[in-house]
Amino acid sequence: MGILEKISEIEKEIARTQKNKATEYHLGLLKAKLAKYRAQILEGPKNSGQKGEGFDVMKSGDARVALIGFPSVGKSTLLSTLTSTTSEAASYEFTTLTCIPGVIQHNGANIQLLDLPGIIEGAAAGKGRGRQVIAVGRTADMVVMMLDALKGDVQKELLTKELEAVGIRLNKKPPNIYYKEKKGGGISITATCTLTKISEKMIQLILHEYKIFNADIVFREDYGEDALIDVIVGNRKYMPCLYVYNKIDQISIEEVDRIARQPHCVVISCNMLLNLDHFKDSMWKYLALITVYTKKPGKKPDFEDGLILRSGSTVEHACHAIHRTLVANFKYGQVWGLSAKYNGQHVGLSHKLCHEDVLLVTKK
Incomplete structure (x- = not known):
């Protein structure tokens, strides 16, 4: 059975397993295995001697922003509108097939904006050009997730799930967990607070899944198994993200108001040039x-x-x-x-x- 099949089997088992006290250890182990296999997919085959096809884009300017979204949401139009770069835009999907950089000048700063090919469902498993898109996305200072206001929050949920699967955490802080492997002495677990989301047995089971038998772990806040796995894997990328809903000229004012009041959200219309200045100000703020x-x-x-x-x-x-x-x-x-x-x-x-x-x- 290949890695993709193993990932699929584990995801199905997690979906059909009821979450309760009797199954929590089983689910914790499944999550640990899933994270391990996903890391292998992203790393690719070892000692292959051949580099995978990617987007070689030189980093320039004062900050780098990755423009991520499904096909035909308006990424290319936004790039062409805000920068001097022309990115082909059309009414059909997958107009952009490679990474196109542009530069936004705002408050005296040069912000590199990367128009990446549209992500499709399954990008984390290498479908489409998902792996290349994600690799460039990890080099950015922040993510702008471009969404179609006509499609509600469905695209946001699917894209967040894809990025979570490859270790990109949006608008989250790294877990406040100290972790260090050592040569001997077994596993030492300390907590400066009461742990309600994970037990010592679960911590040891997850560590053993990664063949770690000697380590010091200090929980400074109450976290579950997902946070512990993130700390052990260690290659997670925590990035600020701005959710940009395009095509607001095609929905009701009540829906525009609802979207605009959500956390980390900005509403715009590329075709009618609506709210683009607020978008640039928000990007400046999120880049700190x-x-x-x-x-x-x-x-x-x-x-x-x-x-x-x-x-x-x-x-x-x-x-x-x-x-x-x-x-x-x-x-x-x-x-x-x-x-x-x-x-x-x-x-x-x-x-x-x-x-x-x-x-x-x-x-x-």
């Missing part, structure tokens, strides 16, 4: 980008060409962005803006910067 302006002694700040950094960046990060030798010659910095207690505050390399701060660096 900030702009920091620089100034030279005795001169006005340069508001034309700011540094694009991540939220939480320090003066040291800004120095690296200006020039790689600046940190070695750094004496002190001066900051004007939200992060400063007063204008022109003297700061060190570890000072955290805020959006639209002005920074002056003095060298030794």
Whole structure:
């Protein structure tokens, strides 16, 4: 039996098994096996000596966004509308057959937007060009999931399921579980809270399924077996995701209002150019980008060409962005803006910067 057949059998068994106290250990083991087989599918055959066909797209700009969705939802139209890149758009499915990059310029940042071929059901198992789409998706800083407003939430559920199957977790934080394998001493399980979703027996069964017999595990929050499997597998990608519902000009205003009020959702119309500015602002927020302006002694700040950094960046990060030798010659910095207690505050390399701060660096 091949891996795909094994995955199919396990999925069927999970679907037909009732969830209760008597079956929880059986279901936990099935989930562990399923995660193991799915990882093998994505890794591909070992020592094959031949690379699989993929999309070789050079990373550029200040951030990378993967545009994922089913065929004919408007991904190519969005790319052509917001960037100078033309992606073929037509009323038939699978117009885009390769990865097409474009650049959105917003708040001084260059955001690389990748128009990926439409994902179909079963992409996680390698159907269509799903494996290549997913591989590029994992290199992005965030996912924009393009959805057809006429089809409700069905597409969102199917795509989320496909991405979950390949280890991409949308709008979730990594589980707060400490895990480390060791050479001996058996399995040590500690919890700083009461565990209601998983038992010690279940933890040991899952570890044994992965042939792990010596490890330290500390649960800092209450999690179930899915979170533990994610930590053990270790290749999960936690990404922010914006759900973008297109074609709102074709549905009722009440339905537009319902969709727009859902978490992480934005409503747009590519054909009528509706709400695209709000979409770009939301993307900026989800990428957690900030702009920091620089100034030279005795001169006005340069508001034309700011540094694009991540939220939480320090003066040291800004120095690296200006020039790689600046940190070695750094004496002190001066900051004007939200992060400063007063204008022109003297700061060190570890000072955290805020959006639209002005920074002056003095060298030794």
